[in-house]
Amino acid sequence: xxxxxxxxxxxxxxxxxxxxxxxxxxxxxxxxxxxxxxxxxxxxxxxxxxxxxxxxxxxxxxxxxxxxxxxxxxxxxxxxxxxxxxxxxxxxxxxxxxxxxxxxxxxxxxxxxxxxxxxxxxxxxxxxxxxxxxxxxxxxxxxxxxxxxxxxxxxxxxxxxxxxxxxxxxxxxxxxxxxxxxxxxxxxxxxxxxxxxxxxxxxxxxxxxxxxxxxxxxxxxxxxxxxxxxxxxxxxxxxxxxxxxxxxxxxxxxxx
Numbered sequence: 585x586x587x588x589x590x591x592x593x594x595x596x597x598x599x600x601x602x603x604x605x606x607x608x609x610x611x612x613x614x615x616x617x618x619x620x621x622x623x624x625x626x627x628x629x630x631x632x633x634x635x636x637x638x639x640x641x642x643x644x645x646x647x648x649x650x651x652x653x654x655x656x657x658x659x660x661x662x663x664x665x666x667x668x669x670x671x672x673x674x675x676x677x678x679x680x681x682x683x684x685x686x687x688x689x690x691x692x693x694x695x696x697x698x699x700x701x702x703x704x705x706x707x708x709x710x711x712x713x714x715x716x717x718x719x720x721x722x723x724x725x726x727x728x729x730x731x732x733x734x735x736x737x738x739x740x741x742x743x744x745x746x747x748x749x750x751x752x753x754x755x756x757x758x759x760x761x762x763x764x765x766x767x768x769x770x771x772x773x774x775x776x777x778x779x780x781x782x783x784x785x786x787x788x789x790x791x792x793x794x795x796x797x798x799x800x801x802x803x804x805x806x807x808x809x810x811x812x813x814x815x816x817x818x819x820x821x822x823x824x825x826x827x828x829x830x831x832x833x834x835x836x837x838x839x840x
Contacts, residue, residue, distance in 0.1 A: 585821065586611035590660045592652075594643050594706055595670030597623040600731065600779065603809025604667050604816050609635050611817070614660060618643070618652055618706070619670070643670045643702030649709040656713060663713035666728045667816055668706060671699040674745040687744070695745035700752045703730055707760065714769045722823055725768040729816055730757065732775040734833050750775065754829045761827030770826040772819050777833025779807040800834040807834060 591608050595601035596617035605615050605628070614635050619625040621640035629638040639655055641648035656663055674695045676687045707728055717725040735743050736750035754773055761771040778800065800806075815832055819825050 586613045589613040589664040589820075590616070590656070590662055591665040591667065592616045592618060592656065592663055592706075592710065593667045593669060594618045594702070595668075597625040597628050597638075599669065600776070600809050600812045601667070601669035602628060604669065604813040605632065605636065607810060607813035607817060608665075613665070616652075616656060643668075643706050644697055646705065646709070649706055653710050653713060656710070657716075662717050663710055664717065664726045665820055666706065666710055666714075666726075668703045668728070668730045670702050670706075671695075671731065671749070675742045676745075677742050678744055692745045692748070695749050696752070699746075699749035700756075703753060704756070711764070711767075711769070714764075715767050719768050720823075723768045724770065724823055727770040727772065727820055728760070728764075729819055730771070730773045732773045732829060734775050734777045734831060734836055736775060736829075737831075738836065757829055758827050770823070772825055772827070773829040774812065774815055774819075775829050775831045775833070776812055777807065777831070777836040779809065779812055779832070800836050803834055805834075807832065 586608065591613045593601045593604050593615060596605045596615070597619035601617070601619070605617055608615050609632055612635070615637070617625045617629055617636060617638045618641050619638070620642060625638040625640060629636045637659070639652050641652045643649065672695055674691050676691060678687050679685070714726040719725050730753050732753040733746055733750035735747040736754045739747035754775065757771055757773040764771060812832060815830065
């Protein structure tokens, strides 16, 4: 199945995106890494080797994503799977009373624009590539998988920006699935909990251990990137998963 797939992974140079690239290449898929020109995308593509192409692009740039779609069309003639992992993180109190400082509005805007705006920008400008595919026996032409976060449902202190972005991506899932239903494109969102990735590097070691031990039901640890990628694979393989958000958190509970 995967040997016939063309897969685009945004944020594919690191973290959850890179883990997805690794897994899909091993399965035989042709994979395009979309990440910033300043990322390690070129290096990652060389390290992984065959069946990987790096196309630098800013997910918030209309021109960049139009060029990305053109390159995919010229080289592959189609797109079967889109995995949106590009995003940024932020951890600031809305108002720091110790310092008498409010949260910077730009920090909030950056998270929303990158995580939400970037996701919808890539979806809207690559949709035609899916429409060009021949439908399978079930009338399906491909699948779009977005990345939200459990903060959409269980936010914690200092995570207002991430909660807002995660909630927006979760809320877009059903209407996006409806928008693409007649074309046979599924839309699914993954809502990760504490997954070890560069986006979580700001957590102090003692807090990371506490979060894994006390907030995750079982196993009592952070998740890893390949567990995310494994769920992406399962969504691709199961045609009846659509229009929903799947939590990947080890049964996370917010009770420190």
